[in-house]
Amino acid sequence: MAPNDEDEGTRRLGSQHTSALDIAIKNFSPIWFSISMDTGIISIIMNLLPWQFNGLGILATIMFVWNLVLFSIFTLISIARLFRHGRHVQSELYDSTEQMSYQAAPAIAYLTLVAQVSLTCSTAWGHRFTILAYVLWWIGLVWTVTLCSWSVLFLSKYHFTENKRLPPAIFFPLIGVITQGTVGGLVVNYSAGLSATLAIPIIIVSFMLIGYSFFLSIMYYTIYFHQLLTVGPPQKATIPSMVVTIGPLGQFATSIQLLGTAASSKRLFADYNQGTFLTASAAESLTTICVVLALMAMGFGFLWITVAWYHVVESLVKRQLPFSLTWWSLIFPIGVYTTALLNLSKAMDSSGFRGLTAALLVFLLIVYFVNLFMTAYRIFTGHALGVPQEREQEKEEERNRRHQRSVENSSNA
Incomplete structure (x- = not known):
């Protein structure tokens, strides 16, 4: 083929290339919802931080709105991806344990929004937003439990063999269920005007979820x-995803403290006053037990913090950790461990725990904005959405086709 003919063929075939937008939609992954998860947990910590200062509440609300925007955008892209590339989505689920596990990320992101409806909207605008948070919580219950049960069945049927490794992302569906319990604790503790009749079912179900x-x-x-x-x-x-292993323990410690506090400090058990468990006397003992269990879980969680962050720091020092979306896995698990410390600071009136909570919030914000800058840069260059990689693959496929046609023409001649 003459050079000018080859250039013409390249231009003609270039017009048939998949659009950059369609490539981005196809390559979109539920892991993007981890950005929404991280935004949500930071906004929750800001809202509940024991050391409040002027403007922190406004910053927490800004993060809440930003989280809502992110969640809405990612949801619309996910719907478009499902309709346009349904077979590709299905094949990813069957071929990748990691992608299957990341299906829980949208549910966790959703629950951070439910928590902020209770913390921000209910506090500001009253009982109607309490009812909204209450309804949204029950919707989340169906979502998270169904997803986690499905993931266990799916994992046992399709993915778990001796030759395959389980990624840290397998903890995501579990974190979704236990986050449901944590948000239940937030709803019953901070929603305006929530009666004991409405709150007790959430408390009981949340303990079961835990x-x-x-x-x-x-x-x-x-x-x-x-x-x-x-x-x-x-x-x-994928080394940063090892931090996900901290998630279940941090959320366990947070949720169990919140539920114990709701039973005693909010006097929900006393107001309900039924049987031998749902009473004021049982609530006091329950609160103490919950704090002890939280401390034990946080001790085990510290082991996984040590293991995960050792590997992360080692890889960073050796410059073996290229930026990817898995870096967003660094924030949410440490965030829920921070909320556990935050609740311990209240239970023990501990300045040490309050200071550690504030320090971890600063650390999380630094990691968040580093990740945000790097992600924005990779979106600008197209690498985060796989556009250059897809273009290179298309060029390689076209070169192979031209070579094959050239060989066929030579043999025919």
Whole structure:
């Protein structure tokens, strides 16, 4: 083929290339919702931080609105992806344990919005937003429990073999269920005008959710720890996702404290006053037990913080950790561990825990804005959405086709 003919063919085929927008939609992944999750947990910590200052509440509200915008954009893209590339989405679920696990990220992001409806909207605008948060919580219950149960069944049927490694992302569905319990604690503690009749079902179901997720996570920890000892950490590009292992323990410690506080300090058990458990005397004992269990869970969580962050820092020092969306996994698990410390600071009236909570919030904000800058840059260049990679693949496929046609023409001649 003459050079000018080749250039003409390239231009003609270039017009048939998939648009950049369609490539971005196809390559979109539920892991993007981790940005919304991280925004949500930071806004919640800002709202509840023991050391408040003028303007912090406004910053928390700004983060809440920003979270709502992110969640809406990601949801619209996900819907478009499902309609335009449904088969691709299905194949990803069957081929990738990681992608299957990330299906829980939208549910967790949704729950951070439900929490802020209770913390911000209900406090500011009254009982009608309390009812909204209440209804949204029950919707989230169906979503998270169905998703987690499906993930366990799916994992056992399609993915778990001796030759396959389980990624840290498998903890995402479990975090979704236990986050449901945490948000239940926030709703009953901070929603304006929530009666004991409405609150008690949330408390009871939330305790059941904690048991569902926590004991399942113990089994996952056993499998994952054995994998670390026998195989080692995951690939360098996904090392940040090891921090996800902290999530179930941090959320357990947070949720169980919130539910214990609701039972006693909010006097919900006393107001309900039924049977031997839903009474004022039982509430006081329950609160103490919840704090003890939270401390034990946080001790175990500190072990996983040490393991995960050792590998993250080691990879950073060796410059073996290229930026990817998995970097957003660094924030939410530490965020829920921070909320557990925040609640301990209230239970013990501890200045030390209050100071540690504030320090961790600053750390989370630094990581958040570093990730945000790097993500925005990669969106601008197209790498975050896979556009240059897809273009290169198209060029390679076209070169192979031209070579094949050239060989066929030569053989025919």
